[in-house]
Amino acid sequence: MTQNLRVKSSEFIDETNRISFKFDGKTYYGFKGDTLASALIANNVHLVGRSFKYHRPRGIMTSGSEEPNAIVQVNPNSNITEPNARATEIEIYEGLEASSQNCWPSVNFDIGGINNFLAPLFPAGFYYKTFMWPKSFWEKYEFFIRHSAGLGKSPNTRDPDIYDHRNIHCDVLVVGAGISGILAAKNAAKNNFKTLLLDEKNELGGSTIFEANEDNKINHNSASEWLKKEINELKNIKNLEIKTRTSVAAYHQYNYLLARENLTDHLVKKDKKNKIRQRLLKIRAKKVILATGALERPLIFNNNDRPGIMLSSAIKKYSNFYGVACGTKNIFFTNNDSAYESALSLHNKGIKVEAIIDIRENSDAKIIKKINDAGIKIYWSHTIVDTRGYKRLSGVSIMKLSNDGTSVIGSKISISCNCLGIAGGWTPAVHLYTQSGSKLTFDEERKIFIPKTDTKEQISVGSCGGDFELDEIITNLNYKLKNFLDINKTDFEGITLENDHETSKRNIWLLPSDQTIGKTKPFVDYQNDATAKDIKLALREGFRSIEHVKRYTTTGMGTDQGKLGNMHALGIIADIAGVKMGELGTTTFRPPYTPLTFGTIVGRNVGEFFDTFRRTPMNDWHIKNKAEFENVGQWKRSWYYPKEDETMHQAVQRESKAARQSAGILDASTLGKIDIQGSDASEFLNRVYTNAWSKLAIGKCRYGLMLNEDGMVYDDGVTTRLGENHYIMTTTTGGAANVLGKLEDYLQTEWPELDVYLTSVTDHFATASLCGPNSKKILNKIIPDLDLSDDIFPHMSFKEVLIDKIKCRIMRISFTGELSYEINAPASYGEAIWQKCIEAGKEFNITPYGTETMHLLRAEKGFIIVGQDTDGTMTPIDLQMDWIVSKKKYDFIGKRSLYRSDTMKEDRKQLVGLLTEDPNIVLEEGAQIISELNQKPVEMLGHVTSSYFSPNLNKSIALAVVKDGKNMMGRKLFVPMENKNISVIVANTVFYDEKNERLNA
Amino acid sequence: MFLINCPYCGERDQQEFKAGGEAHIERPKHPTELSDDEWAEYLFMRKNIKGVQFERWNHAHGCRKWFNMARDTSNDEIKAIYKMGEKPPTQ
């Protein structure tokens, strides 16, 4: 295939390095340095996709990240496929494959194109109005919509690439390496600021670098030659780090920016291997200089979206930078002088320019004479009223504009062409500026939003700051830099500048046609297919806020965030509403400026590194003994220990029986442990727990319930008094960090007078919990010297002992209702102590059990699990735990709330036991509970919170919260499931050993 | 992402901190003597203003100390940071 549109050799393209690539299955050739877009245009391919709603043929429109149309699927049919990539940003490499998106079966014959002819049926808000009614039809509509619309396909296997994050701290960050950014970075670095310069392109120099306007001169040289010398000097500057192919995605408060550095996307497959693909830079800069440039505006006229219609500046870049002609017969359509530069660039390279259509009456810029000398016809005061050509532009029709610009007059002239450059003026790229929280101001005369303020920490320079002409760019940059960096002099002060000045202006947001608005298609948002008509309709239907119009019409809601058409949308609204654009406000630009891959966002935090996890000291033993693990908070806890081919149910039933019949052992190391010391420790516990603590003797343990200030149960656990001023508190596994945080909060802010010190010791101790009637015998084998008699070592007491010279704390406490001892050993001896228990327990068939069995055993006893049987709406009274709430204490956290009218209500949801009428049916946790079967709407009384089959009782048991449950003992209720209603009887929460006789068995 | 100047540690990234709601709401000394409305005022009512707001912050992944911050909620400008027990700045 010939690249018949290469017009000249370009210094940025390596013509000795020919590259083959595939687009839509067909092989093409380009050169090193090409983007997919420039290479396709060189092969005369403009049609690259279909539009979202009407499936209209669309072509490449821009040369940068603002591209709305040329959105492609990279490496289709592979596990590294990437949707929504802009062809204008993809650097080609040998073996690159890409395909069109949003078209089926092919870009040339697209079945959805029929929507274009059905366009009258697809007005603004169509999706809201039609597909939402009747509701039951949504699934049918959805099928149709999903198949005919959508942008690209996501990969369906794991991303094999490596991504990375890097933190960067710098004195000065410069975003954008056009002429302003380069001069700013150079001067910052030379003045000893640690400087970082970023640009999204692979070459420095922005648009000046391929500038060919002979009227723009710096020190009597062409601006591009002068800038190339400046760029060459950058290499020798200390303190300056430059990153190309790096686009800033987000600019947050306090100069915190996120940028994506693209490292290997432009490399051939073998060079990508084992390398980091993209890196997220997390930058905290003391000062930020925004030099993000400006985006050219399109013009909004009838059928302004055909392949071959491009931004004038893009046509210039393709010819001057890539050496590619976008068309063989070109027309420019403009409201300013910049299109003349593009036209002249083409003309000087021998590319035919048929005409320039200018909506202005005249211009006295110097370049006009050159255009006249070149013999290019200029149509002043004219507008395009229509275009022709389905898959490629073939011509335009133009007419004279009326004086007020609202209509066209005279006769229609038809001109044929295959490329149309449109130039609607420039929009400063203020996206990052506004993301930072800074405010814009509207310049009514120039019709642009510009930064309102520069600060000590941030300035905008060059065209993103509203300076477009060379002399004002350099002069203002010089002035701003000196202030911002607090330096006396820049090194480009005093250079001589020559350039043309634009004096004539005319702006019409929506250009008129000889056809009425209902018959025309002037696209405002190309990617989302929103036309000026849609905006008018939205206003007619009463939408006024720009944010509402935007959502209703979907203008600016595409992956390009409407970078091209947003200003026109605003302008059209302002015109219709009869208000000034400045009063209308602008929409908010949200991060990311250009889309980020998920890979970049998560970096290395994938797979096992997704979240941190914690393992107990006995972890290796659990793995060796084939434990299944459960995530509890960040902990990996043993869930159950299946033997041979046991199911989970079988294992849990076996473990539960063993723990009650002989002996079981549980790894309880994950429980939160807080060491509490200080002369006011007892008083502190009095204030944070609902029960009284002052009289707890040294060496004794007590269960405590902790509330929030709103009276709701927050956490629970056993606390042991180790000494006069020394306690150790245990918390739930998941609540440990929050409890410590809450206690610290009260200590530091409400009760700073208390002498109390809190230390988290969760990780310092390993805990083996021995349980069952034989646990005493096992412990006796391990510590023969210790008197385990109930008088000396009773339930709810503590002993400090030595086991093989290891200092251990043993608490005789029970969460199962069985005789039980918790051995706390220093973490590093945890596995040794555990092993010792297992050895000593062998003759009693000691059975390790996991969290599931623990949950079952405690449910048999009706012990709650905070967070499972409670959900932040349960008071201790609701839990039928009135016994633990001190009536005598003057105050504790949450006390007052227990006497609020709402918490005092008799018929609140309360914790009860449930027994199924059929003892073999196990309820589902979370299932709803009702009292009437035929009531509509049925009243939901509550739900099941815990449910198990108890092997020790040989029946199903459950805990539930039920409205007015306390008064429902013995009543029959129902648990409605999909196919049946299960009858249940309200019961006591304690199902097993109600008299607690087994604690001393 | 704020840059917060912990009064004990210095400037640190916001990631290290936890916000703790409105500041200078003192827990009543005698809760049992309060009416339901008075208790509710303490328990639930928060100003949530647009403008300079006084709030509590905790250097949760640092020194674990609580401190106060005056922050303009309209632009996230941190006007002042001061220790627990200190009076809020008047300006």
Ligand SMILES: [Zn+2]
């Ligand atoms: Zn700190």
